[in-house]
């Protein structure tokens with residue numbers, strides 16, 4: 164699939180503990196993004212709830228549910244592809260960190276449940292254990308737009324180069340990662356990881372984060388100082404892939420990255 168030129172909009176909003184307020188901000192900001200020509204709009208991880216294991220069960224919803232109903236309407240009203248960040252999802256007594264993607268008719272295209280749960284322990288800095296309350300997803304997630312094929316991961320998923328490589332093998336030209344990095348790993352890795360995945364795979368990479376709120380229990384690294392406007396159109400991607408043709412130069416006889424299982428969820 165050949166990628167064509169389009170505008171991708173990244174929405175960064177201040178997420179609060181007031182779910183209704185978070186949802187109405189999303190409505191307004193997606194409309195604003197559409198007004199500026201956004202055809203694919205990306206929301207941050209956990210945009211309807213504060214980010215933290217103590218909040219997930221309280222804010223969790225079924226899909227479809229209140230939040231995804233709103234996303235569907237907003238995608239339809241604005242005639243765009245909406246990568247719905249992520250929300251805590253409840254299904255069958257389990258909780259997931261789930262990204263729902265909607266198309267321009269308001270149709271649910273896919274659900275990506277975070278595959279790699281964010282469990283880290285950096286002494287004196289940050290300990291976070293998503294697995295205390297969440298279950299991991301078991302599926303890779305790609306979808307097509309009229310412009311390009313897109314691979315979806317959520318935040319910590321970005322650290323796993325193999326996932327991005329598999330998306331590349333599946334023909335993705337754009338990888339999207341709704342995220343919510345923190346004040347420790349954010350400055351160290353947020354931008355570097357995006358560049359690494361982009362460089363390795365000769366793909367575009369887009370991320371969205373909640374705005375930084377110093378008063379929040381989890382302070383998101385929103386990378387406020389970085390101007391991340393892409394300088395080139397998507398034909399640039401085809402040119403680069405042709406000029407430095409690593410995908411045809413891969414030594415498939417010596418190594419391989421393969422998906423061993425496509426489970427449900």
Ligand SMILES: O=C(O)CCC(=O)C(=O)O
Nearest residue numbers: 281318319343344345348
């Ligand atoms: O990988 C990191 O350092 C941060 C990941 C994260 O915040 C998340 O997965 O929500």
